[in-house]
Amino acid sequence: MYVKRLVLVAIAVIVAGFFGCHSQKRAITPQSMSGKTYLWKKYNVPPGADPSVPDSLGGAGFELIAEKLGFTTYVPSVEEMKYFGDPRARTGGEIRIIANQFPPTFRPVGQNSNTVYNSEINSFVYESLLSTHPVTREYIPALASHWKISEDKMTFTFRIDPNARFSNGLPVTAEDVRATWRLLMDESILEPALQVVYSKFEEPEVLSKYLVRVRCKNKSFRNFLYFAVSMQILCAAEIGALTGDEFLDRYNYNMPSGTGEYIILEQDVKLGKRYVLTRREDYWAKDYPMMRYVGNFDRIVYEIVTDNPIVEYERFKQGKADVFRYTMATTLKWLGDTTSDAIRLGWIRRARVFTDGPMGTGGIAFNMRRPPFNDIRVRKAFAYLFPREQIVQKLLFGEYEPYDTQYPGQVYANPNNPKVRFNPELANRLLDEAGWNKRNEEGIRVKNGQPFRIEMSIQPPAARYITPYQQELRKAGIDLQLKYEDWTTLIKNIDARNFSIFYFGYSGLLIPNPETSLRSDLADKTDNNNIQGVKSKEIDALIAAYDTAYAFRDQVRIIRAIDSLCANMWFNVYSWNPRGIRIAYWDKFGIPEYVLPRYTQLSYVYATIAASWWYDPEKAERLRRAVNAKQDLGGPKGIQEVRYWKELAERDRRYAFEF
Numbered sequence: 001m002y003v004k005r006l007v008l009v010a011i012a013v014i015v016a017g018f019f020g021c022h023s024q025k026r027a028i029t030p031q032s033m034s035g036k037t038y039l040w041k042k043y044n045v046p047p048g049a050d051p052s053v054p055d056s057l058g059g060a061g062f063e064l065i066a067e068k069l070g071f072t073t074y075v076p077s078v079e080e081m082k083y084f085g086d087p088r089a090r091t092g093g094e095i096r097i098i099a100n101q102f103p104p105t106f107r108p109v110g111q112n113s114n115t116v117y118n119s120e121i122n123s124f125v126y127e128s129l130l131s132t133h134p135v136t137r138e139y140i141p142a143l144a145s146h147w148k149i150s151e152d153k154m155t156f157t158f159r160i161d162p163n164a165r166f167s168n169g170l171p172v173t174a175e176d177v178r179a180t181w182r183l184l185m186d187e188s189i190l191e192p193a194l195q196v197v198y199s200k201f202e203e204p205e206v207l208s209k210y211l212v213r214v215r216c217k218n219k220s221f222r223n224f225l226y227f228a229v230s231m232q233i234l235c236a237a238e239i240g241a242l243t244g245d246e247f248l249d250r251y252n253y254n255m256p257s258g259t260g261e262y263i264i265l266e267q268d269v270k271l272g273k274r275y276v277l278t279r280r281e282d283y284w285a286k287d288y289p290m291m292r293y294v295g296n297f298d299r300i301v302y303e304i305v306t307d308n309p310i311v312e313y314e315r316f317k318q319g320k321a322d323v324f325r326y327t328m329a330t331t332l333k334w335l336g337d338t339t340s341d342a343i344r345l346g347w348i349r350r351a352r353v354f355t356d357g358p359m360g361t362g363g364i365a366f367n368m369r370r371p372p373f374n375d376i377r378v379r380k381a382f383a384y385l386f387p388r389e390q391i392v393q394k395l396l397f398g399e400y401e402p403y404d405t406q407y408p409g410q411v412y413a414n415p416n417n418p419k420v421r422f423n424p425e426l427a428n429r430l431l432d433e434a435g436w437n438k439r440n441e442e443g444i445r446v447k448n449g450q451p452f453r454i455e456m457s458i459q460p461p462a463a464r465y466i467t468p469y470q471q472e473l474r475k476a477g478i479d480l481q482l483k484y485e486d487w488t489t490l491i492k493n494i495d496a497r498n499f500s501i502f503y504f505g506y507s508g509l510l511i512p513n514p515e516t517s518l519r520s521d522l523a524d525k526t527d528n529n530n531i532q533g534v535k536s537k538e539i540d541a542l543i544a545a546y547d548t549a550y551a552f553r554d555q556v557r558i559i560r561a562i563d564s565l566c567a568n569m570w571f572n573v574y575s576w577n578p579r580g581i582r583i584a585y586w587d588k589f590g591i592p593e594y595v596l597p598r599y600t601q602l603s604y605v606y607a608t609i610a611a612s613w614w615y616d617p618e619k620a621e622r623l624r625r626a627v628n629a630k631q632d633l634g635g636p637k638g639i640q641e642v643r644y645w646k647e648l649a650e651r652d653r654r655y656a657f658e659f
Contacts, residue, residue, distance in 0.1 A: 037282045040263050043169035049162035050171075050209055058159045058210025062146070071146035071159060074138060076290060083134045085293025085612060086592040091279070093615025094299035095589075097606045098312045098321040101487040102272045102304045106264065107251040108232060109183070110244065111190035111527055112491065116507050120607040124262035124277050124300070125255060126232035129158050129177070134597050137510065139224075140290065143172055143233055143259060149224060156224055157213045165284040166235045166257040174212035178204045179236035181214075188244030193516040193528045197226050220547035221555070225511065233259065261286065261295040276301050277610075296614035306486065307460045317342055319586065319627075325605045326582040329461045331399050334582055334639075342586075346633035347623060349587050352580040353642040356649075357601040358508025359409050363575035364469070365504045369524070369533040372452070373500060377434040379570040382501075383420050384427040385472045386573045391465055400576035405563055408577055412512055412559040417567040420574075428476055436477070445477035453479040456501045457490050465575075466503060495527045504531070504572075507603040512559050515543045518566070532571040539565050580641070581605055587633060588620035589613045594644040 053059030056069070066073065076084065104112040108122050129144040139147070144158040164172035181204050184194045200223055202215040216223045235257045239247060253269060261283040268276035277300040285291045303321065305312045309329035316324040317340060326334040334350070342348045364386060366373035373379055388402045404420055405413035431437070436445040436452055445452040458466055463482065470480045480501075485493070493499055506529075516522070517529035518539050539562055546558045566572070581602060591613050600608045626633045 037280070039265055040167045040257075040280070041169045041282065045165070045169055045171050047163065053162075053209050057208035059162065059208075062159060062210075066146045066159070069148070071148045071157070073146045074133070074140040076133075076140075080135065081289065082592070083598075084290040086590065086614075087293055088590055089293040089296045089614040090590070090616075091296050091614070092298055093617070093620075094301055095297045095610055095613070095615070096301045096303065096320070096322045097610065098305050098315060098324070099302045099606070100305060100307060100309065100312065102275075102306075104488050104491060105251075106253050106255050106269075106275075107248070108234070108255065108258075109189060109191060109194065110248050110251075112495075114191060114193075114527075114529070115491070116603045119507070120604060121264070121277070122232060123260075123604075123607055124295070124611070125258035125260045125264065126234070127259045128229050128232050129160075130228040132229060134599070137599075139228065144228070147228065152219075153224075154216045154219060155213060156216075156227060157207070157211065158228070160210045160212065161285075162210055163284050164259055165282075166259050167263050167280060167282075168235065168238075168257040170235060170237055170257075172233060172259060173209050173236070174204070174206040175240070176233050176236045177212045177231075178206055179240035180231060180234045183234065183239055183242070183244065183247060184231070186244035186247075189247060190244070190527050192522060192525050196516055196519065196522065197230070201227060218547065221550045222511065222513070222547065259284065261291075262300065273304050274302065293614075294611050297610060300610045309461050316584070317348070322588070323583060323585045323606065323609055325602075326578075326584070327461075328396055328400070328465060331396050334399070335397055341630065343584075344637065345626065345631065346635050346637050347587060347627055348584050349636070349640070350582070350584045350638075351595060351640045351642055352582050353596045353600070354580045354646050355596055355598060355600045356645050357599040358407070358510060359577040359602050360506050360508040361406055361408060361572075361574060362505035362577075363503070364573040365502055365532050366571055367497065367500050367502075367531075367533060368569075368571055369497065370500065372434075372436075372454070375434050376570055377430045378436075381427040381430040381434070381476070382473070383570055383573040384423040384430070385469070385476055385478075386420075387422045387468050387472055388420075388576060389422060391468055392576050395464060395468075396576065399582075400578050402576045403574055404567065405574070406566055406572075407508075407512065407559065407563060408574075410508075411556055412563065414560040414563040414567065417564060422472075424472065424476060431476065431478075439477050442479075443477055444479050451479065452477060453481065454500050455481045455483050456503070457483045457485040457493065457499065458503050459487060459490065460484055462503050494531060497526060497531075497533075502531075505603075508601055510599055514539070514546065514559070514562050518562070519543060534566075534569065534571060536565060536569070578602070582639075583609075585609075586623065587635070588616060588623045590616040590619070595642045598645045 049060040055061035055065055099117065101117060103115060103117040103121065106121065107113050108126055127142050129142060130139050130147065131142045132138065133140050143160055143164045145161040146159040148157040160172050160174060166172065181198060181201070183189065184198045187195060200217055200220065202217060204212050204214045207213055214227055238256045242250065253271065254266065255264060262277040262279055264275055265278055268278065279295060279298050305315060309327055313324060313330050313333050315321055337343060364382065366379050368374055392398065392400050392402060404417045407413040431445060435447045438446045440446050440451055466482060470482060473480045494502060518534050519530065520535040520540050522528045522530035523533045523535045542558050542562050546555065549555045549558055581596065581600065583605060597608055597612060623633065
């Protein structure tokens with residue numbers, strides 16, 4: 001499936017700094033690549049604040065006067081610290097992950113960077129001014145230790161932590177924030193949704209080395225989230241003098257310096273096959289309380305197995321990968337693989353984890369800019385010919401659930417959307433009404449002398465689920481021709497709008513952001529998420545109203561109205577989502593009691609595991625001995641259901657989100 005991220009992806013990995021007392025991370029591998037700072041560090045700047053900057057301008061001692069100046073911060077209680085990482089965690093070792101695609105680029109923003117694979121990488125390499133609490137979603141420090149919101153909610157001021165450093169050794173300053181904003185506003189980076197988001201702000205003002213202020217052009221409840229949490233800060237010394245064109249030329253499979261705990265070294269990239277994230281021992285916030293027990297692996301190794309989930313699974317079972325997320329293509333393995341030694345003897349553990357993260361959406365999407373899908377009757381017919389229920393029962397063994405909304409499993413879903421079910425009789429009537437009421441000698445419908453023949457590009461694993469659809473379309477007189485393309489080519493064609501119909505997938509958002517995928521002014525532009533060509537004055541008006549809806553109930557009401565309008569435009573035919581997140585792993589890791597953070601999303605399971613689990617040498621040695629001797633490792637062998645977050649919300653109303 002073609003998978004993209006949305007702007008403001010809410011990855012469940014919480015990577016936030018906190019200004020507080022230090023406590024050394026416990027290490028289990030005294031020597032590793034993580035300590036070889038000469039490979040990335042170019043500058044040696046003394047730690048701490050620049051002594052020339054006074055406390056009132058963000059320098060040393062600012063913490064003592066911050067409240068008097070109107071700034072706030074967040075200090076977690078002892079009880080909630082477990083949600084920021086397990087105190088049993090130790091640093092060292094590596095985790096090996098199989099990915100099914102190689103990223104089209106490593107640059108953090110700009111053309112071709114809008115994928116879940118880039119988002120995973122960015123979550124380790126780059127940081128934003130603030131982050132959000134892993135349970136309550138309140139704002140917490142990251143690169144900025146303190147922040148201030150004006151009474152009219154139109155001006156935001158941030159104090160950058162003087163300890164914050166880029167991997168090249170330079171301190172993070174207010175100028176880096178301004179340079180990043182300028183780059184995102186440059187249309188020549190070829191990611192127009194970024195201009196939609198960041199044009200809401202005036203150019204950031206540099207008040208001092210550590211203080212930066214930004215004013216909003218219009219009031220929106222999401223403005224603070226956009227600027228503080230979504231914008232990952234780049235180094236002005238590297239990107240500040242570049243135009244968007246120059247940025248795209250300079251950075252492709254190399255990356256500008258980040259402030260995060262990991263870095264990708266040139267020597268660890270084998271194009272199309274492999275890349276490695278290396279933990280930096282010199283990471284500026286590694287001993288801050290909220291960061292002390294995350295980012296524990298010395299190396300996060302991604303090996304690529306393109307478009308072959310069964311091979312991925314077999315390589316995992318052979319021990320060539322450490323974790324595995326089950327997908328549609330491996331559902332039968334999830335249910336039926338119980339006799340292999342690795343599972344039968346408990347070397348591999350399996351779990352179904354229920355989180356509160358959005359599952360995302362997928363299915364069939366239509367390009368409404370061109371025939372035949374500029375006719376709503378044709379789009380409806382294609383929807384009624386999609387045999388979802390049969391596919392879920394026969395090919396997915398009831399492990400999945402169909403849905404009819406852009407917000408499955410979320411409070412934002414409109415319960416009154418049309419319930420689309422397989423109905424070939426209705427589909428045929430709609431096609432007749434649309435003028436496709438004659439058939440040629442092959443049984444293909446014809447209109448104006450042209451047979452109803454269209455091409456759909458897919459990746460090979462999708463064929464199993466698209467073929468039944470193809471067969472139903474053929475019965476209705478439509479010749480759907482499947483063309484196999486690699487992921488990179490497919491992405492480029494979709495972003496360039498060179499398609500009629502495609503099989504799509506999107507990661508989800510905790511807070512919906514409809515403007516980057518539904519605004520009319522994006523419909524005829526390339527390289528953005530309004531792929532179907534949605535143009536609706538009603539949706540545009542609701543998007544504008546949504547921005548100023550500060551009450552949660554109003555936000556839900558507006559998004560439900562948008563969801564209804566989308567459903568009645570019939571530009572998507574939605575598919576299905578799994579019941580819980582299904583994972584397997586070799587039993588050599590330390591794991592928090594909740595297994596996955598609260599807002600873990602289906603698309604980002606590997607990133608959250610790599611950020612929150614840790615290598616346990618004692619368990620690894622016990623596993624090694626068991627495998628060599630073909631002995632039972634003990635413990636549970638069946639699928640363990642983990643409902644930690646659901647049970648927490650039930651027993652403690654502070655953590656429940658209600659509408």
